Amino acid sequence: MISLTAKTKYYCAAGATILIALAVAGLFVGKYPLSMEKLLAGDDMQWRVFLTLRLSRTVVGMIGGFALGVAGFVYQTVFRNPLASPDIIGVSSGASAGAAAGILFLSGSAAVTVSAFAGALAAVVFALALSSMDRSGRNSTIVLAGIAVHSLAQTALMCLKLTADPERELASIEYWIMGSLNGISVYSIGGNLILCLICMAVLFLLHRQVILLSAEEGEARMLGVNVGTLRLAVLLVATLVVASVVSLSGLISFVGLLAPHGARLLTKHNRVGTMVLSGLLGGVLLCGADILARSVAATELPVSIFTSILGAPFLIFLIVRGRKQL
Numbered sequence: 671m672i673s674l675t676a677k678t679k680y681y682c683a684a685g686a687t688i689l690i691a692l693a694v695a696g697l698f699v700g701k702y703p704l705s706m707e708k709l710l711a712g713d714d715m716q717w718r719v720f721l722t723l724r725l726s727r728t729v730v731g732m733i734g735g736f737a738l739g740v741a742g743f744v745y746q747t748v749f750r751n752p753l754a755s756p757d758i759i760g761v762s763s764g765a766s767a768g769a770a771a772g773i774l775f776l777s778g779s780a781a782v783t784v785s786a787f788a789g790a791l792a793a794v795v796f797a798l799a800l801s802s803m804d805r806s807g808r809n810s811t812i813v814l815a816g817i818a819v820h821s822l823a824q825t826a827l828m829c830l831k832l833t834a835d836p837e838r839e840l841a842s843i844e845y846w847i848m849g850s851l852n853g854i855s856v857y858s859i860g861g862n863l864i865l866c867l868i869c870m871a872v873l874f875l876l877h878r879q880v881i882l883l884s885a886e887e888g889e890a891r892m893l894g895v896n897v898g899t900l901r902l903a904v905l906l907v908a909t910l911v912v913a914s915v916v917s918l919s920g921l922i923s924f925v926g927l928l929a930p931h932g933a934r935l936l937t938k939h940n941r942v943g944t945m946v947l948s949g950l951l952g953g954v955l956l957c958g959a960d961i962l963a964r965s966v967a968a969t970e971l972p973v974s975i976f977t978s979i980l981g982a983p984f985l986i987f988l989i990v991r992g993r994k995q996l
Contacts (some may be wrong), residue, residue: 673992674942674943674946675937675943676941678946678947681933681936682943682947682992683952685947685951685954686871687949688954689732689911689950689954689957690846690956692954692958692961693731693957695961696702696724696727696731696957696960697720697725697728698724699783699964700723700724700964701960701964701970702719703873704716704719704720714824715740721856722856723854723856725856726772726854726855726856726858727851727854727865727960728781728854728957730851730854730863730915730918730919731851731953731956731957731960732953732956732957733863733866733867733917733953734851734866734915734919734922734953734956735925735929735949735952735953735954735955735957736870736940736953737866737870737912737913737914737949737952737954738912738914738922738925738926738929738952738954739925739926739929739948739949739950739951740870740873740908740911740945740948740951741756741873741911741912741926742754742756742925742926742928742929742930742948742952743929743933743944743948743949744873744904744905744908744945745758746900746907746930747881747883747884747940748805748883748884748904748905749812749813749882751914752833752931753925753927755926756814756909756912756916756926757796757816758812758813758946759793759794759812759813759816759819759909760794760796760797760816760819760820761790761794761912761913762790762792762912762916762921762965763793763819763823763824763827764789764792764793764794764823764840764923765786765787765789765790765793765913765916766786766789766827766846766847766921766973767793767823767824767826767830767842768785768786768787768788768789768790768792768917769785769786769787769789769847769917769920770830770834770846771789771830772785772845773834773839773842773843774834774839774843776786779858779895780857782846783862783917783918784857784917786846786917787862787913787914788867789823790912790913790916790917791909791913792821793823793915794819794906795868795906796819797812797815797816797818797819798815798902798905798906800815800818800819801814801902802898802902812901812905813955814968820959823847830843830995831843841995845920846920846921847918847920847921848920848921848974848975849916849919849921849923849973849974849977850919850920850963850970850972850973851919851960851963851973852964852970854918854919857916859918862915862917863914864909866911866914866915867912869907869908869914870911870949871913872907873904873907873908873945874942874945876903876904877905877942877945879900879904880945881941882900883897883900885900885902912926919973920972920974922956922977923974923981924974924978924979924980924981924982924984924985925952925955925977925981926952927981927985928951928955928977928981929948929949929951929955930944930948931984932946932947932948933947933951955977956977958976959973959974959976959977960973963975963976964978
C-alpha cells in the first residue's frame, strides 16, 4: 500500500488532472481533424483514425512519459546522482544501434521496434555483466561499464550510418534518434506496453528497497539489504521500462531527468510519493511536447526538440546551483 502525505496527494491530483486534460486534447490535435460531433455521428473515417492512430499515440504518450519519469527517479535514487539517466548504463545508445540495424537489414516498423528493444536490452545486460565482475558493489563500477558499452554502441551506430543510403535509410535513422510518436499505431504497441506496465508494477512493489538504495552502502547492509544484487535487479527492471518505451518512440531527451527533479522540488523529499509524481510529470512533459510537435509547424517535428527546449536550460540551472552549493 502506497501512503502519501497531504501535500503530495494534492500535487499528484493536480498532475493527474493536467495529464488527463492533455491526453484528451491530444486526441483531437493532428493533420487529420477530428471532431466530437462526427465521432458521435459514427463517421467511419473519424473512428478509424481515432482508434488506430490517435488513441494509441495518446496512450503511449501517457504511459511512456510516466514510465520515463519513474525510471529517471529510480536511476537518480540508486546512483545517488541528480544527473543520472538511461544513458548512464547504455540503454539509449544500445536502442539507437539496434534501431539502425533494423532500418538497414529488416523491413517494417515492427521489426525496427523489436531491433531497438533488443539493442537496448543487450547493451544493458552487457553493462551489468561487466559491473558484476567487480565484487565491491560500487556505483562507479556500473557507471564505468555503462560508459564503455555506450562507446561501443556509438561506434556500431556510426559504422551502420556509413553503410546506409544517404537519401532514405540514413534519414530514417536520424529521425528515429530524434524521437517521435508519429509512427505509433494500435498494431505496434501491445507487447511493449504490457512489458512496461509489468515492470513499473515491479518497481512500485520494490519502492521501499529503491529508497533504501539511496542510503550509504554501509547503512543499507546493516538493514539487511543485499546491495549489489538488489541494485542490479532494480536497474535491470528500470532499464526494461525505458527500453520498452524508446523502442516505440525513439530517443526522448530529458523527460527522465526533468520529471524527478520537478517532483522533488515540489514534495521536498525522496519518498514513494515523489516516485508517483515523477511519473505524472513525465506524462505531462511527453504529452505536452507531442501536442506541440504536431501543431506548431506545417510538418510534424521531433518530440525531443520540445523536451530539450525545457531540459537544456534546466540542466544548466542544476549545474550553476551545484557550483553555488560547493
